[in-house]
Amino acid sequence: MNGDINYEYRTGIGTDIHRLVEGRPLKLGGVLVPFDKGLLAYSDGDVALHALIDAIIGAAGLGDIGMLFPNSDPQFKDIDSKELVLKVKDYIAGKNWEVVNADITITAEEPKLGPFKMQMKRCIASLLCIDFLNVNVKAKTNEGLGEIGTGLAISAIANVLLRRRLKRTL
Ligand code: MG
Numbered sequence: 001m002n003g004d005i006n007y008e009y010r011t012g013i014g015t016d017i018h019r020l021v022e023g024r025p026l027k028l029g030g031v032l033v034p035f036d037k038g039l040l041a042y043s044d045g046d047v048a049l050h051a052l053i054d055a056i057i058g059a060a061g062l063g064d065i066g067m068l069f070p071n072s073d074p075q076f077k078d079i080d081s082k083e084l085v086l087k088v089k090d091y092i093a094g095k096n097w098e099v100v101n102a103d104i105t106i107t108a109e110e111p112k113l114g115p116f117k118m119q120m121k122r123c124i125a126s127l128l129c130i131d132f133l134n135v136n137v138k139a140k141t142n143e144g145l146g147e148i149g150t151g152l153a154i155s156a157i158a159n160v161l162l163r164r165r166l167k168r169t170l
């Protein structure tokens with residue numbers, strides 16, 4: 001086959017939303033963002049990483065984040081979501097999958113996330129062991145509409161592409 005490598009590919013999508021409350025740090029895309037509120041969750045509430053995790057698990061056809069990391073399990077209480085991303089990366093690697101690229105959109109009325117996007121990209125690329133150029137992070141507002149627009153919550157949506165080498169049958 002002239003040394004060609006054949007891959008199979010899968011896409012996945014993930015979403016998440018958490019309520020903004022006082023007295024918690026705001027973690028988004030693995031980065032601590034200075035703000036007077038944070039996201040309420042069993043873990044650290046990082047909606048960007050949770051959406052990413054669900055996209056990866058979905059692409060691999062392995063269920064969802066709640067199946068892998070149940071919020072009834074004390075080992076995940078207040079866990080840094082970066083650790084969950086590493087666990088998921090190892091889990092799919094065990095099935096020969098690797099992430100090709102990830103595209104994440106965070107929707108938050110406040111704070112302004114523009115200054116943190118590059119740091120999030122670098123963090124996510126390093127967690128997934130992929131090139132910085134294969135991770136995209138976008139931030140937008142909800143134009144003042146609904147729970148997100150009035151600052152009650154922050155949400156995220158993620159899309160990923162996975163690939164794995166096809167076994168030769170020759
Ligand atoms: Mg979540």
